[in-house]
Amino acid sequence: MSSTKTGHRVFKSAAIGGAALAFAIGATGCSAVQDFQKSTSDAWSVTYEVSVTGGDTKTVNDVKYLEAEKRGEDSVEKTSVSETTTPDKKAKGAAAWSVESIVTAEKKAAVSATPGKGATATCKILLDGVKEIASNTGAPGERVDCSVDTPAFAKK
Template sequence: MTSQNRSSRSSRGTVLLIALGFLVAALMVGGVLWARSHLTWIKEQRGGGAWSLTYEARSVRGEDRATAVRYRHSPGQYETKERDERLGSTTLPWSTEVVVNTGAEARVEVTPAGRGIASCRILLDGVRVVAQGASPGPGKPAVCDVITSSTPEKWPR
């Protein structure tokens, strides 16, 4: 075998390895681009779309206490059923972080003590206010509720 044949085989092997490397890289980049553009669809299929919300309650007037706080949340990101929690006498201000599935109702209700007035807020990711409310009168509950966006990662403005 001549040195020219060996060098020809070597260069063909190198070209083949380079072409194979480019093919693998192209498939990986294509897969990442496809996954990014179909992320919402993927989340909807696996049933894991949920929102991280913060419920807050405060006393506007009267005692810094609520006779009751009720709130709704999803027990887990992959569970479709909502759970209602009820707290008895609660010191205000009060807050809790919850998970609420996409397209589900997020709700908090605060009943002020005596003839007090309370307020409530629901915050998306602990920052953006998506619902707020106040007692319509002394001793009446403040209610905040909102239906979460049914599209994962896209909450309307």
């Protein structure tokens, strides 16, 4: 075999290998950029609250809420068959359940629960534990749902 044919094959193999390496590095680079963008995304501290009055206020049942595992990620649904409420010291016959969560800005925040027999449930979604962005009150004994897209952060 001539040395020019061997050289051509070596060059062709090197070119193919180099292209594959460049593609792999590019794909890894894109992934790293996406991971960085997610880790620096705006995210809200969201408080989900379900308060109950009248009837059986000891628990709320079939509780569902959305939470992002990490900043920048889409929320996933968390579920619980039953959650114990904390009695309200100021209002007799009232109790509440709450949980802190993270939700990426401009993504959906949602909570739902069913009160005990004869109780009325009210759900609320709070940003940073203070600003109410959604609330709803259900009929006695009926499921209550709150859902809202979280706002964008103010531009600096």
